[in-house]
Structure formats: structure tokens, C-alpha cells
Amino acid sequence: MARWFGSAAVLVALVGLVGIPLYHLGRVGTEELTGIGPGTLERAVAGSAIFNTAWTGLAVAVIAVAVGVWLAFVTERWHPMRSGWLRVAIMLPIVVPGFVSAMGFVGAFGTGGLGDDLVGFAIPGIFGPLGIVMVLSIEAMPLAYLIVVAALRTRAEPDLERAARVHGASGRVAATTVVLPLLAPALLGSAALVFVASINAFGAPAVLGTPAGFATVTTRIYQDLARSARPEAFSRAVLLALLLVAVALLFVLVAERLLTGMGTITRTAEPPGQVIHRCRGRRAAFVAWVVVLVATVLPLVALVLTSLTRAVGLAPVPANWTTANFAEALQGRFAGALGRSVVLSVAAAVVVMALGAAVTAIRHGRFGRLSRTAVLLTFAVPGSTLAIAILLAYGASLRGTLALILVAYVAKLWGVGHRIIEGSAAAIPPDLYRAARAGGASGWTATRTVTAPLLAPAILGGGLLVFSFAFHELTMSSLLYGPGTDTLAVVVLNLQQLGDVPVSAALAVLLTVPLLVVAIPLLVGRRRWRGGA
Amino acid sequence: MAGRGVTSSVVLRQVSVDYGSVRALQGVDLEVGQGETLALLGPSGSGKTTLIHAVAGFVPLTEGEIIIDGNTVATATRSEPPDRRRVGVVFQNYALWPHLDAVDTVAYPLRRAGMGKAEARAEAARLMDRLGIGPLKKRRPSQLSGGQQQRVGLARALARRAAVYLLDEPTAHLDAEVRAAVQAEIARVRTGARAAAIHATHDAAEALALADRVVLLRAGAVVQVGTPREVYERPADLWAARLTGPASVVTAVWDGSAVAVAGVPVPAPSPTTPAGEVELLVRPDWVLPGGRLEGEVTDVFYRGTHTDHHLRTAAGSLVARLAGPPRAEPGSTGGWTLQRGWVLGGSATPDSTDS
Structure with missing residues (x-):
């Protein structure tokens, strides 16, 4: 009974949230291709946006995976005993929205930024591809790091490297003959996922690319859809959205194949394997700390200082400090957006938690496996594509309402919350449920007294994660908002593009701080849980 | 006791190892002679794996030094990397590389020693034939049973010209029957070998059967070192007695010249304790x-x-414990003889450091 109900709920949600919108997108896309003719296609393809997206995505994949591998070796191999806080710091970019890190990056390393004030250091060409690649690499670093860590633990456990060392291989030879061959699928898989994340990214290209006239596919879609009323612009946006989703799904499927079997991290009672001498470990950990602090913490500090400073160009010293930016940020027109963001995020979290419980109820059996894959793929559909698809499917009746944005949030973030709930459900030994049944509990009672309490933390954690992602969602919100339904992230972006740097910085701080408050205990708790295995 | 007192292959002096704030090894002194097999016997968490890792070079020392074949390979400040230590290791979970087949796995140490690819493969094949695992050459670890994996692991260790072989609970994950076969294999390759071996195990029978000397470890410290018969017949204390085999303890009286149980004299080495009531260890095979x-x-x-x-x-x-079928019914009474006994605690035992 519960299984039948769960199946129905999942089916309806999948079809309604993703199936129908993508069908409409495909239909309109084919019409555009056949109706308007090759001219549109040419204009769409000839644009430098596709080329720009491809090469920046490639560069980000190479850089993020290289840095992720190095960080994973520092925390897992070279300095494993005392890297708890380093692990937390590496994960920090996950909770900082892309456009906020881009703003912070400008504040830290742009002309007249913090680095310029302190030591006269600024990155020339921060507006443009260089800045985009750097910020996207920082954003993708935790993803690459997590995958490599999982691979190190499941595919290249310390004993395999030790076996090579002890049978005559130097560190370098052990790396090339044992560790890298074992990690290769994970490296390729994480590179594919990072590439997808980068081509789907909107925040950083919008902040750093648009002022320099450097367009990517996502910013082009935004310009065509939100800033232009011409019909051929709309056609181009639809075609670009289809191209984006095709490439993303292809790469995600490849990555999924490469990464199968690495989802579960098993831990032995012994401490992580330290294979080399501790002096090198300490030195490597120190360098890692410097890199992570400069890349993730310094931009946030710069952002906070900008939000406290009276005007752009003034040195961020106490003499120039003011709270006026925050006072303005909390005024009526911004407070409304803040309220809408909170309501939307809470609603999205609640719906995803309910859907997660439903999928868990049907997780055994063929439909369970199928729906699990489908749910996970929803996350791979680029936000820009999903927003256009949902607009085409439901825009006629819901345009300009918060409901339209909520549908997009749930469709996009279902996979995020689900992955956590599913992972926790898979980690519960089936014998616990069987033991309850054998002990005299009915199916419902066993679920209520055994499975549910064990799943509760994961469901809550998944809900919190969905809340944070929805709270700083920008890509879809910026395409779907109408008069009176703009969210906080949209307001920040619009204000930033108008050039009001101090107030947009204050709003960005207001947007990010609650996420940090929610996320850091989660990250630290995860660390405790891992360390105490 | 082969080789003891000749040249020592491995010497540990006051070795301590810390994991963060946890002390895993505590001032361990050991010597292993050429050709000698030393068993490390202790419950899980007693420091067996840490000691093996310290000798192999996987963990740095907090204090002390380790000497292999006359070379100091580790002190508190300096540590030779594992590949320069002339050790061969057999891992508890086999640690076979999933991307290499068996013959390339066994050839790995030979390749690292500078041998050409074809030559190393041929040499590895010969070694595998000698160990009776020739048919497994082309198999990957996923195509091998646990016992077969551990035989390949053993062959890999033997392919390394090592001064000491380190075996970290090599049979812990094997079924009883396969375990006996692998133990026999280990005993066979050890016969006549010049290299020393340190064999960690939590199985008393395995330690007594395979070792020239047995080291009892508790909480990272050495409790007793002795031949298998010494640690079985004269354990340092009750804990050591239970660790090394089935143990019964009865109350006995030591009057300064003889030990008696319920008024019946029992042959037992004289304890050093003053006359009075004592605890007497009686092994099941002594009744x-x-x-x-x-x-x-x-x-x-x-x-x-x-x-x-x-x-x-x-x-x-x-x-x-009597050979053959039951000799008496439950509930029946009769007379018994204690062939021997061992007074716990107060006895003059060699190498007893902890109580």
C-alpha cells in the first residue's frame, strides 16, 4: 500500500516537474529548427558563446581536478591525522553562491580591492575569462575533492599503496604504477562532472563576464530571454537550452558509468594511511591551508569589508566603516525579496523531504531503481534549460507567480536532497528492519519505530541542503521572476549590475551568512562522524 | 630458536608510536634473529598492526629506533622510506592491486629491483609454480578466492629479497579449512629460510604452531616474550594465560616446599611468593x-x-580435555589427577614486565 502510494507520487512528480517541461522544450525546439530554418541555427552556433563556454569549462575541469587531487592527497595520505578543519575549509565554497564568490573575488583581487590596498596585488583581466575560470575552479574544487577522496578510500585504499612501497616502489613509482591507474576512472569522472557544473554555471559568468562583453551560453540565454523581446532571440535561447541539456546529460551519463561503485565509503577502524614522512605532510598541509584561505576565505572577508565601507575606492579601514549599507539593504523593497526567498526555500525543502521519503519507501524493486536514476538525473538538467522548459510548459497559467519558481526549485533540487536520503537509507542494514518484523512489529510499526528514526537525520539534512541551495538559487530565478516575485539573489545581481557595489555587497552578506551558519555545523558534524568511525 | 644469538635481522629499541594523542606502542624492545619466526600475539587494538607498520615504515616513531640487518632505518627524527627497508609484507586484507593480474603482481617487486619486464614475469611464474599457484597467473584479484588471494600475496612478498617478512594477520579473513592450508604454506616456505619473520595474529594456536618465539602484546606494551612452550606452560599472569590457550584457575596452597590442591600435591615449579594460598593455572591437557x-x-x-x-x-x-569420546556422564563423581600446574603471578618468569 505504502509502496503503491509512493510509486504514484514519484511518477506524478517526475512527469510533472521534468517530463512535461522537457517535452514542451523539445517540441518548441523542433518547431524552431524546422520552421524558421537554418538561419537561427547558424546565428545560435556561430555565436562565440558556445566556444567560450566550451574552453572555459575545459580549463576549469583541468584546474579543479588537479587541485582536488592534490588536496585529497594532503588530507587523506600525507597529513591525515590533523586535517579535520582543513577538510571543512575545502568544502566551504559549496555553501557560497557563485555570484557571491565572484563579487568577493573582485573585492579581494580586483583593481582597488583588498589585495591591491594591502600589498598592491591585483589580477589584471579579472573581468573576463581569466576571472571566470578562477572563480568556477574554486566553486568546483569541493566536488572534485570529494570524488577523489571517495576514490582514494574505496579504490586505492592505503594498503594498496603500502604494498607497492614496501615491495620496492619509491613514492613516485608507486603513484604512477598503482595509485594513478586505480584513480583514473575517478579523475575522468570528476572532470566530466566539473565540466557540466561549469557550463551550467550562471552566477560567476554574469558578474565577471557580462561587464567585459564575454558571453557564455548561460549568460546568452539570460540576455536573450530576460533582456530582449525579439522573437529570434527567444528561438536562439531555446536552441541553446537544448544544446546545453544534451551536452550535460551526455557527460553526466559518462561520469556515472566511470564512478559507479564509489558511492559508498567504507571505513576501517585504523586511522587513514600515512605513507610518507610527517615533515612533508606538515609542509603540504600548510600550503593547502594557504591556498584554501586565499581562494575561499579571503574573498568572503573582502565582501564583508566592502559591505562595511562607505563607498567604492575608500580603504576598508575602521575610519571609513558604516552600517548604512546594511540599513539600506534591510529597507522595504529588499525585505520583501528576502521574505519571498525564505518562503520559497522552506517550501522547496519540505516538498523534497516528502518526495525523498516516498522514493525511500519504494526503493526496492525495479521501479525504485528506475526512479532513483531519473531523480538523480534531474540535477544534471541545467538550470537555464529547466527554467525555459518550465516557462514553456506552465508559463501560460503561472507566469509571474511564486508557484512557477517553486516548481523549478523542486524539479532542480529534488536530486540533491534525494541523494542524501537515499545514501542514508542504503547504509541502514536491511536486517534491522527484518529484526523488527521478527520481533513482532507490523510493516508500518517497523518503519515507524526503526527505519524512520534512523532516516530522520538524513531527511532533515537533505532538507537543510535544499533550503540552502534554493535560498541562493539565481540561474532559474533570474529567468522566471516577474514584477513582485523577484528573489533576494535576483535583487543582488540586478543591483550589482547597476553598479551599487556597497549595498549589493551588504545584501550578499545577508544572503550568505545564514547559509554558513546552517552549513558549517553540518560540515563539522560530518567531520566528527567520520573521525569517530 | 634458530639463529637467536647469532646476528639479529631486526632490532627494536624502546619503540613508541603515537596516533595523535593515542599511544599505540609503548617502549617496545625486541630482537628477531636470522631465520627466526616471531609471533605477535594480542587481542585487537593491542598494537600488532602498529608494530608491523613501524617496521615496514608506514608510521613514524615517536621514540626509539629500529634496526634492520644492521642499518638503522627509523628513529624519532629520521625514517627510511618503506622501499629502502628490505621488508616484504603480507597484508590482512591481501592488498592485491585490482588492475594487475597475479603474475604481474608477483613480478612487481622484481621489476622495482631493476629486472626487465619479460625476465621478471618469467621469474614470478617460476615462483608461483613452486608455490603451487601456477594456474592462477592470468587472474585478477576479483577472480580469486580469499585463500588464493593470500597465496598470491605471499608469493609477492617472497619475490622481494627481504631481510624480514612481516605478516599482518594473514589468515584472519580465511575460513578454518583454508586457514590451515595457508598456515601450512607459510610454515613450508619458512623452513630453512634465512630471513626473519614477524607474524601478527590473534589466534593462539597459530602463534604457538608457527613461531620460534611468541611476543604477548597488551595495550601497545610487551607483556611476555618466550618460546611457544614457555608462554603456554608459564604465562606471566592470568591475562597471558587466557590469551595463550584454554585456562582453568583453581585455589591451591603453597607451603614453602610444595603446591597442593584440596590437599593433593601437584607438581609445579616453585613460586617466589611467600607461603599461603595461591592461584594455580591448570591447562585442560594437564588433567x-x-x-x-x-x-x-x-x-x-x-x-x-x-x-x-x-x-x-x-x-x-x-x-x-581427554582424547576420544566422553569418559564420564554429567553428574558422576570420580577421582582425577593434576599432572602439573603453574602458580600465577608470583612465579619467576623470564621477560615478565607488566602485571
Whole structure:
């Protein structure tokens, strides 16, 4: 009974949230291709946006995976005993929205930024591809790091490297003959996922690319859809959205194949394997700390200082400090957006938690496996594509309402919350449920007294994660908002593009701080849980 | 005791190892002679794996030094990397590389020693044939059973010209029958070998059967070192007695010249303690039927090769292990003889450091 109900709920949600919108997108896309003719296609393809997206995505994949591998070796191999806080710091970019890190990056390393004030250091060409690649690499670093860590633990456990060392291989030879061959699928898989994340990214290209006239596919879609009323612009946006989703799904499927079997991290009672001498470990950990602090913490500090400073160009010293930016940020027109963001995020979290419980109820059996894959793929559909698809499917009746944005949030973030709930459900030994049944509990009672309490933390954690992602969602919100339904992230972006740097910085701080408050205990708790295995 | 007192292959002096704030090894002193097999016996968490890792070079020392074949390979400040230590390791979880087949796995140490690819493969094939695992050459680890994986692991270790072989619970994950076969294999390759071996295990029978000397570890410290017979017949304390085999403890009286249980004299080495009541260790194989010690049979367990008879006597409970089928019914009383005993705690035992 519960299984039948769960199946129905999942089916309806999948079809309604993703199936129908993508069908409409495909239909309109084919019409555009056949109706308007090759001219549109040419204009769409000839644009430098596709080329720009491809090469920046490639560069980000190479850089993020290289840095992720190095960080994973520092925390897992070279300095494993005392890297708890380093692990937390590496994960920090996950909770900082892309456009906020881009703003912070400008504040830290742009002309007249913090680095310029302190030591006269600024990155020339921060507006443009260089800045985009750097910020996207920082954003993708935790993803690459997590995958490599999982691979190190499941595919290249310390004993395999030790076996090579002890049978005559130097560190370098052990790396090339044992560790890298074992990690290769994970490296390729994480590179594919990072590439997808980068081509789907909107925040950083919008902040750093648009002022320099450097367009990517996502910013082009935004310009065509939100800033232009011409019909051929709309056609181009639809075609670009289809191209984006095709490439993303292809790469995600490849990555999924490469990464199968690495989802579960098993831990032995012994401490992580330290294979080399501790002096090198300490030195490597120190360098890692410097890199992570400069890349993730310094931009946030710069952002906070900008939000406290009276005007752009003034040195961020106490003499120039003011709270006026925050006072303005909390005024009526911004407070409304803040309220809408909170309501939307809470609603999205609640719906995803309910859907997660439903999928868990049907997780055994063929439909369970199928729906699990489908749910996970929803996350791979680029936000820009999903927003256009949902607009085409439901825009006629819901345009300009918060409901339209909520549908997009749930469709996009279902996979995020689900992955956590599913992972926790898979980690519960089936014998616990069987033991309850054998002990005299009915199916419902066993679920209520055994499975549910064990799943509760994961469901809550998944809900919190969905809340944070929805709270700083920008890509879809910026395409779907109408008069009176703009969210906080949209307001920040619009204000930033108008050039009001101090107030947009204050709003960005207001947007990010609650996420940090929610996320850091989660990250630290995860660390405790891992360390105490 | 082969090779003891000749040249030592491995020497540990006051070795301590810390994991963060946890002390995993505590001032360990050990010497292993050429050709000698030393068993490390202790429960899980006693430091067996840490000691093996310290000798192999996987963990740095907090204090002390380790000398292999006359070279100091580790001190608190300096550590030779594992590949320069002339050690071969057999891992508890086999640690076979999933991307290499068996023959390339065994050839790996030979390649690292500078041998060409074809030559190393041929040499590895010869070694595998000699160990009776020739048919497994082309198999990957996923195509091997646990016992086969560990035989490949053993071959890999042997392919390394090592001064000391380190075996970290090599049979812990194997079924009883396969375990016996792998133990026999290890004993066979050890016969006549010049290299030393350190063999960690939590299985007392394995330690007593395979080792020239046994080291008892508790909480990272050495409790006792001795030959298998010494640690079985003269354990340092009750903990050591239970670790090394089945143990019954009865109350006995030591009058300064002889040990007696319920008034019946028992042959036992004289303890150093003052006269009075003492705890006497009695192994099940030290109890024989017939004699002057009154005992009631409470339980009987037939185990095929032998039968355990649980006895209640005036001095406490005992187990008598007799070959063959049961000799007495539960509830029956009769006379028994204690062939020998060992006074716990107060005895002059060699190498007893902790109590």
C-alpha cells in the first residue's frame, strides 16, 4: 500500500516537474529548427558563446581536478591525522553562491580591492575569462575533492599503496604504477562532472563576464530571454537550452558509468594511511591551508569589508566603516525579496523531504531503481534549460507567480536532497528492519519505530541542503521572476549590475551568512562522524 | 630458536608510536634473529598492526629506533622510506592491486629491483609454480578466492629479497579449512629460510604452531616474550594465560616446599611468593582421569578429536580435555589427577614486565 502510494507520487512528480517541461522544450525546439530554418541555427552556433563556454569549462575541469587531487592527497595520505578543519575549509565554497564568490573575488583581487590596498596585488583581466575560470575552479574544487577522496578510500585504499612501497616502489613509482591507474576512472569522472557544473554555471559568468562583453551560453540565454523581446532571440535561447541539456546529460551519463561503485565509503577502524614522512605532510598541509584561505576565505572577508565601507575606492579601514549599507539593504523593497526567498526555500525543502521519503519507501524493486536514476538525473538538467522548459510548459497559467519558481526549485533540487536520503537509507542494514518484523512489529510499526528514526537525520539534512541551495538559487530565478516575485539573489545581481557595489555587497552578506551558519555545523558534524568511525 | 644469538635481522629499541594523542606502542624492545619466526600475539587494538607498520615504515616513531640487518632505518627524527627497508609484507586484507593480474603482481617487486619486464614475469611464474599457484597467473584479484588471494600475496612478498617478512594477520579473513592450508604454506616456505619473520595474529594456536618465539602484546606494551612452550606452560599472569590457550584457575596452597590442591600435591615449579594460598593455572591437557582429587562432572562436550569434561572440585572449576569420546556422564563423581600446574603471578618468569 505504502509502496503503491509512493510509486504514484514519484511518477506524478517526475512527469510533472521534468517530463512535461522537457517535452514542451523539445517540441518548441523542433518547431524552431524546422520552421524558421537554418538561419537561427547558424546565428545560435556561430555565436562565440558556445566556444567560450566550451574552453572555459575545459580549463576549469583541468584546474579543479588537479587541485582536488592534490588536496585529497594532503588530507587523506600525507597529513591525515590533523586535517579535520582543513577538510571543512575545502568544502566551504559549496555553501557560497557563485555570484557571491565572484563579487568577493573582485573585492579581494580586483583593481582597488583588498589585495591591491594591502600589498598592491591585483589580477589584471579579472573581468573576463581569466576571472571566470578562477572563480568556477574554486566553486568546483569541493566536488572534485570529494570524488577523489571517495576514490582514494574505496579504490586505492592505503594498503594498496603500502604494498607497492614496501615491495620496492619509491613514492613516485608507486603513484604512477598503482595509485594513478586505480584513480583514473575517478579523475575522468570528476572532470566530466566539473565540466557540466561549469557550463551550467550562471552566477560567476554574469558578474565577471557580462561587464567585459564575454558571453557564455548561460549568460546568452539570460540576455536573450530576460533582456530582449525579439522573437529570434527567444528561438536562439531555446536552441541553446537544448544544446546545453544534451551536452550535460551526455557527460553526466559518462561520469556515472566511470564512478559507479564509489558511492559508498567504507571505513576501517585504523586511522587513514600515512605513507610518507610527517615533515612533508606538515609542509603540504600548510600550503593547502594557504591556498584554501586565499581562494575561499579571503574573498568572503573582502565582501564583508566592502559591505562595511562607505563607498567604492575608500580603504576598508575602521575610519571609513558604516552600517548604512546594511540599513539600506534591510529597507522595504529588499525585505520583501528576502521574505519571498525564505518562503520559497522552506517550501522547496519540505516538498523534497516528502518526495525523498516516498522514493525511500519504494526503493526496492525495479521501479525504485528506475526512479532513483531519473531523480538523480534531474540535477544534471541545467538550470537555464529547466527554467525555459518550465516557462514553456506552465508559463501560460503561472507566469509571474511564486508557484512557477517553486516548481523549478523542486524539479532542480529534488536530486540533491534525494541523494542524501537515499545514501542514508542504503547504509541502514536491511536486517534491522527484518529484526523488527521478527520481533513482532507490523510493516508500518517497523518503519515507524526503526527505519524512520534512523532516516530522520538524513531527511532533515537533505532538507537543510535544499533550503540552502534554493535560498541562493539565481540561474532559474533570474529567468522566471516577474514584477513582485523577484528573489533576494535576483535583487543582488540586478543591483550589482547597476553598479551599487556597497549595498549589493551588504545584501550578499545577508544572503550568505545564514547559509554558513546552517552549513558549517553540518560540515563539522560530518567531520566528527567520520573521525569517530 | 634458530639463529637467536647469532646476528639479529631486526632490532627494536624502546619503540613508541603515537596516533595523535593515542599511544599505540609503548617502549617496545625486541630482537628477531636470522631465520627466526616471531609471533605477535594480542587481542585487537593491542598494537600488532602498529608494530608491523613501524617496521615496514608506514608510521613514524615517536621514540626509539629500529634496526634492520644492521642499518638503522627509523628513529624519532629520521625514517627510511618503506622501499629502502628490505621488508616484504603480507597484508590482512591481501592488498592485491585490482588492475594487475597475479603474475604481474608477483613480478612487481622484481621489476622495482631493476629486472626487465619479460625476465621478471618469467621469474614470478617460476615462483608461483613452486608455490603451487601456477594456474592462477592470468587472474585478477576479483577472480580469486580469499585463500588464493593470500597465496598470491605471499608469493609477492617472497619475490622481494627481504631481510624480514612481516605478516599482518594473514589468515584472519580465511575460513578454518583454508586457514590451515595457508598456515601450512607459510610454515613450508619458512623452513630453512634465512630471513626473519614477524607474524601478527590473534589466534593462539597459530602463534604457538608457527613461531620460534611468541611476543604477548597488551595495550601497545610487551607483556611476555618466550618460546611457544614457555608462554603456554608459564604465562606471566592470568591475562597471558587466557590469551595463550584454554585456562582453568583453581585455589591451591603453597607451603614453602610444595603446591597442593584440596590437599593433593601437584607438581609445579616453585613460586617466589611467600607461603599461603595461591592461584594455580591448570591447562585442560594437564588433567588426567583417576587419582585422589575428587571431582564432579558438570558438563561434557564431545568435539570429535577430543572431549572436554567440566569438573567441579573443592578448589574450583576445571576442564579436563581427554582424547576420544566422553569418559564420564554429567553428574558422576570420580577421582582425577593434576599432572602439573603453574602458580600465577608470583612465579619467576623470564621477560615478565607488566602485571
